[in-house]
Amino acid sequence: MLKLKDLNQNLVKVHYAVRGPIVLRAQELEKLGRKITYCNIGNPQALRQKPITYLRQLLSLLEYPQLLEKKETSRFFPKDIRERARRILAQNPNGLGAYTQSEGMPFVRKAVAEFIEKRDRIKSNADRIILTDGASKGIQLVLMALMKNKKSGFMIPIPQYPLYSATVRLYGAKQIDYYLNEKNDWQLSEKELTLSINSARKREIRPVAIIVINPGNPTGSVFSKDNIKMIINFARKNKLAILADEVYQENIYAKNRPFHSFAKILVKMKIKDVPLFSFHSVSKGFLGECGHRGGYVELRNIPEAIYQQMLKLQSIGLCANTAGQIAVYTMVAPPSKGEESYNLYQKEKNLILSELKGKAEILAKGLDKIKGMTIKVPRGAMYAFVKVNLPTKKNISKMSPAERLKYESKLNFDYCLKLLEETGICVVPGSGFGQMAGTFHFRTTFLPPKEEIKSLVEKLAAFHKRYIQGTQKNVSA
Amino acid sequence: MLKLKDLNQNLVKVHYAVRGPIVLRAQELEKLGRKITYCNIGNPQALRQKPITYLRQLLSLLEYPQLLEKKETSRFFPKDIRERARRILAQNPNGLGAYTQSEGMPFVRKAVAEFIEKRDRIKSNADRIILTDGASKGIQLVLMALMKNKKSGFMIPIPQYPLYSATVRLYGAKQIDYYLNEKNDWQLSEKELTLSINSARKREIRPVAIIVINPGNPTGSVFSKDNIKMIINFARKNKLAILADEVYQENIYAKNRPFHSFAKILVKMKIKDVPLFSFHSVSKGFLGECGHRGGYVELRNIPEAIYQQMLKLQSIGLCANTAGQIAVYTMVAPPSKGEESYNLYQKEKNLILSELKGKAEILAKGLDKIKGMTIKVPRGAMYAFVKVNLPTKKNISKMSPAERLKYESKLNFDYCLKLLEETGICVVPGSGFGQMAGTFHFRTTFLPPKEEIKSLVEKLAAFHKRYIQGTQKNVSA
DSSP, rough: OOOOSOOOOOHOOOGGGGGGGGHHHHHHHTTOOOOOOEEESGGGGGGTTOOOOOHHHHHHHHHGGGGGTTTTHHHSOOHHHHHHHHHEEEEETTGSOOOTTTTTOOHHHHHHHHHHHHHHHOOOOOGGEESHHHHHHHHHHHHHOOOTTTTTTEEEEOOOOOOHHHHHHHHOOOOEEEEGGGGTTTOOOOHHHHHHHHHHHHHEEEEEEEESSSSSTTTOOOHHHHHHHHHHHHHHTOOEEEEEOOTTTTOBBOOSSSOOOOHHHHHHHOOOOOOOOEESSSSTTTOOOGOOOOOOEEEEEOOOOHHHHHHHHHHHHHOOOHHHHHHHHHHOOOTTTTTTTTHHHHHHHHHHHHHHHHHEEEEEHHTTTTEEEOOOSSSSSSSEEEOOOOOGGGGGGGGHHHHHHHHHHHHHHHHHHHHHHHHOOEEEEETTTTOTTOOEEEESSSOOHHHHHHHHHHHHHHHHHHHHHHHHHHHOO | OOOGGGGHHHHHHHHGGGGSSSHHHHHHHHHHTOOEEEESSSSGGGGGGOOOOOHHHHHHHOOOOGGGTTHHHHHOOOHHHHHHHHHHHHHHHHHGGGGOOOTTTTTHHHHHHHHHHHHHHHHOOOGEEEEHHHHHHHHHHHHHHHHHHEEEEEEESOOTTTTTHHHHHHTTTTEEEEOOOOGGBBBBOOHHHHHHHHHHHHHTOEEEEEESSSSOTTTTOOHHHHHHHHHHHHHHHHHHHEEEOOTTTBBBBOOOSSSOHHHHHHHHTTTOOEEEEEEESSSSTTOOGGGGGGGGEEEOOOHHHHHHHHHHHHHTTTTHHHHHHHHHHHHHHHOOTTSSSHHHHHHHHHHHHHHHHHHHHHHHHHHHHTTEEEEOOOBSSSEEEEEEEOOOOOOGSSSSHHHHHHHHHHHHHHHHHHHHHHHHOOOEGGTTTOOOOOOOOEEEESSSSSHHHHHHHHHHHHHHHHHHHHHHHHOOO
């Protein structure tokens, strides 16, 4: 019989908190009839966000093109969508049921390049774009390709989205932590990056790439232009590739902090020797089409031979799923002004984004008022990374760093588990993303409907008060 | 700038012939206006196989459930499909746009277990089933989990589907070749397996699993029950897990050689200590839905702790795409007798399978008549692995094994490239799958329409004759 010791030990050691034991417990409680508010994962349509009609109408026609031949369909599918479905079928006569090229359908890749060109007013090369099953698979593809050996190190923000730490661990490479500055709105500091890379080099790690998440997950922050320039210069100086996770680029809520892509800043800085991999996805933004697993990676400053290796890697799994490829297509090439679908598309898009903005404010302002919690209104993404003061043992300063990390992680975990058990609110402990020693956080989405967010704030306030009173009682007992 | 030497060298060393240089050349020629007959890949809908209406109607409704509310739809969607779409939406109210559980939608996994129970008259546990993006991703999941370290060895058939060699190489594990016996219809022999595993152990490789492909790719053979029993006993004796690639289980053409699953034989032998991973897919069979990337892996004789590790691995990439999960659902739970869709479903299914059977015969009987080619009518899958005699240099016996492999691979490759250039027929050289030294093959699908298959046979006959004459001229010159 197989035992844990027989498995890949890198796998056994992987931590993956977003779908970890707290979520499993939430599912158990739900089976027992408890109402659970899932704030653990950016899964908008599981929290009643409606799909964008345009994409779904198009996919409906492409799955069953015979619909196009029925005259009745003209009554419930707008003309521009029917025409677009016909154009797609002409460009891809095999339909959704055939493998595509490993890199994805050519016209979709071309549309991605045009989207980048329009968004950033820079050139983009369709022959450096690979369509992937969500951004996650694209990120794993690049990490696998760049992992030269066990000494290869990837600079990962703390806090981070745990896909990165999990994948780097799984592939047997080295994680190089760098801390985001909570006091400076979770931006990066050159001093911290330099400390971090130097410390890695001392441990004989060979840094190969830096991973950045902008807008931030779990932080909800958005990088300033200057911060991006600093990162690019740092990467150049240290001969690092950049992996830019930009899946939340449409989720921007603060007017004074627009999204700047790494590609745009790189081009404007005229830098041609820093390899850049930029990731995007249909799972986030206003589409929220997580289930369709669509995404892309754009490779920049990458020679043909390297691109061919990435393509070979993608080809082993054949190609990204076709419905996801089409979802990417509508994300990068939405209906145009004047087309029949345009108004509804804009209305649905604006509603989703304005609701998210509103909910971010209600959540953050509400939680920030709770004694012992600190959170600024998120400027981007779908998350608030809430700082929470938890009473700790008095002897904490005597612990070794490893003991302390373990103790603090457990405390953070227990807090979130208790929150779940008492209120049905499912969040992820900050320890799942990484945090500075001595600090505690949890990540919550602001995806639930507005009324639920309001009630969530109230429940959290009451819970936190009870929790603190309870621990004080324990401490004094 | 990134150079090849900066990349993961395992990736750089991977060979992946199915989408290799010959296919790239075919695409180039096609762009120049040449007609190409793609026989390189099992991609039925790219060769004009029609999708099964039932699945596409269901997906069309699920993508755009508002269709269910329009009274006109009752005219072009049968009642049972509309009802099924409603049931699916009730069971999965988030629809196709939300992440599912990492392991897939619970009701689909339950249906998979019931399908296995019905197919094999054995018990199957839904909590040991993971839905994956095609079988490829499931296979990679298991290989990643079982790869304890660089000494871990996977027994791989020669010839094989190159996903296996590529993935084992990519993950840095060891490939242990075992040869299938062409003279005995590509079955496995215990003697060969024993030789192979002993030789690996001498090289300090630690064998952990044996991979079997039944029905065979590229061989088109189907294992006898006795052969399966022998393999299970061999695995047990050598403490190996079994990875059973059974994606062609519906593609069975010879009445006297039915498909037996490894799960069924394992249970009938009452063996509880051989871990078994069985893979299935919507890409093959009669669905041919390659683009939708749907599949599953059933784990058997696997304890909960190991299953949890596999789930964790799957969760890092979130979940399989939802349209693919629904495709799996209809594969394992097709319409029942008496339902409105049943007759059309059966008719489409039987037509596809009987055409494949017919084309397998035309192809194999035609090619077998060509002087210098040998092929038996395939009993399963979608491929003929055609043996072809190619004239070699006289000094071949003086070459080292490595030199000889290189020379023979090149000769095999050049033959297939020349075939492409002269006739537009795109096949994969046998060297891409592995073959006995001194033998040459190519793999062709029998997926093109019947008339094209007939013309393919004629073109191949003429080409082969010219090729042999040409080489003889060269030799005598």
